[in-house]
Amino acid sequence: MTRKTTIKTRLTSAVLAGILPAIALAALTGCRGERSRKPPRELLVDMDDQPRWNPQTKSKFFADGRTMRQPVTGTVPYGRRVANPDDYPGQEWAGFVETERASLLKEGAAEFLGLAEGVDPAKAWANLDPAIFVDRIPIEVTPALLARGQERFNIYCSACHGYQGEGGGKRRNEATQLAEEYGGMVGRRWSTGAVPTFHDPKYQPGATEKNAAGDDVLVRTGRDGYIFYVAMHGVLGPGPSPADPPVNKMPSYAHALSARDAWGIVAYIRALQLSQRATLADVPDDQRDILRAQRPGTGGGE
Template sequence: MKVTNKTTSTLALFATIAGGLGVLSGCRGDRSDKPPRQFFPDMDDQPKWKPQAETPFFANKRTMRETPANVVAFGRVGITGDQPWGKPWALQRTALLRDGEAVFYGTTGANADGTVKYVDRIPASIEITPDFIKLGQTKFNIYCSVCHGFDGAGKGMVGQAWSYALPNFYDPKYKDATQYTGKDGYIFNVIRNGVTTNGEQKMPPYGHALNEQQAWAVVAYFRALQEARSVPLSDVPESERPALEEKIRAAVAANASAPANTQGGGK
């Protein structure tokens, strides 16, 4: 290759850039007592006040300021309405909580004997659509099916190995709204808080994984599962029936040839 002036100057330029990059990247991991070089400080350093620190800005030097007189933080504990100035806030908060109690806790106050009163049905402010039920199905399959089975009969892989038979969601007590176990608010509570009997945790809570909306979606799917077992074939659109009947025939045949389940499990 004929070395022209142009190629030498290009090579020199490359060498300079490479050298420059080497310096810039420095030696990562090397220890130094000097403050780090900041080539692009952007938002590395911001003025801020740390809790419990001093500031010359205020006369009393506190960075943590006290609430000005008559200001009430909304979620503050201790505002009972006994204080005349606190009354409107307390009333407003009670009203808001009353509105949200059903949605956020699945309850509406207490029964005469002091036990919580579960809502019978999913609160009306929650719109139940096919997508909402599908969301419930997805969450149910992820979080519940391992124990309760995809169909809710209590024979998931973990459920079969449980030390006692897991409940069967088709048991009438989970449908009958005159019993607490049949109320949507109770199922919602089981999902969010698990089941604890005599201080012993029987079913783990899923409140960390399922927020209120998602938990109600699981309740909706729970009801859809139950409903699916009691719907007569005549309720299925005629065009869908042959395919469904074929599926049922295949399932019955597969069941007949499968070995019996001897691993315990629910009813």
Template sequence: MRYAYYTLAFLVILTLSVMGYRGSLSTRPPVEIWPDMDHQAKYKPQAESKFFADGRADRPIPAGTVPFGRNSQESDDAYLRADDARYAGKHADGSFVRGFPAGLELNENFVRRGQNRYQIYCAPCHGALGDGNGITKSYGMVATPNYHEDRFRSMAEGEFFNTITNGKNTMLGYADKLSPDDRWAVIAYVRALQRAAHATIDDVPLEQRGGLK
């Protein structure tokens, strides 16, 4: 019988040892059985180093180094993204760009690229026609904007760009999925949808009006 008491006493002590001090404060560092590389010999940015003659831990970039992701067809401006209009959708004073930035070739291929990206990333919510009737509406998302409303037809292209980049309300940003030029291509396609939805017979070239019904 006494072994039962010994066993019970052992379990009580063990339980108190494990659970009794949970949440208590201590000035001593925790015991690390497996440190998992938490403490490594490394230099911090702009720290000193006795290993190098100049005493700096940060090393200068070797001559001729090419940043990852850059190729010979990319301009310095594209790499640095110094053009606020093209890469932020804003002017230097912070106002949104109206129209499309210089350097973009607005042609049929550009709009078709925008159509392709729009159908992949935008149509599920905004609908194939840009009227807000995407498939997500069937699942309870009823507040998707209709691009054919006057406020969107008069909205600056740069504001569209900013929303695609950073998101707005429940919409997350798509900067990680759409390159800056692809965002402008999507905007060009949205403008095409808006123009088509409010088009008149005067918008159709004379030689093509005969095929209309």
């Protein structure tokens, strides 16, 4: 080896020793955390980019012009199989899955919209005619449903309507002749006027009103389906002047209630109504003595 070559070799090694780690360092640390709109440079593309269609878009490939295919006629989607809770004895989740499934599919205008049979949901809300609403709660009323309804009512409705459904607002106290607030904590100061009491005759089941000809006609406020509707849609009323758009006199609670919850609330409102006009005769035999003992100063009368 000549001296010249030795120097050359040394130089090359020095350069390599300096440059290689620098490249490695740049490769390891470079481009970390930097955002770029440009597509990344890829040495091996693998299957990162493939031709595909976006859902719900057009395509000339198929005769019907859709990218998405329709299920083959007669296909039963997996989620529609009716699971039978009896197939899973002693397992509580099975019943729960079944009710959940029914709620997700939202089949049945009565249960999910409160509509009477044969009413077209697409046209239903045009004039809120009493006949479009179901008369009675379309699902089975059980103690569990009632308990759920009581809980949901106390959470979502009582603030304005009061725990007994007595409404809220201001009235004159006969004894002191002073104005006093009554009812729900929010309802007593609600900006659009008094919150109605559910013990008003027009909210009783099957409530009627005299029409212009003097005949009794059903009013919507007495129908279970209407109370369900109000829980889910709120109350829309005229704005401050005829030129103004309608305003929400009561907000909707659809964000917070499932259909079952709303029927539970309807059932509970019916129970509250009953509680205000029931007599001792409505109470089961074995409970009467307990109630008699609780009533102050009545001497146990009916």
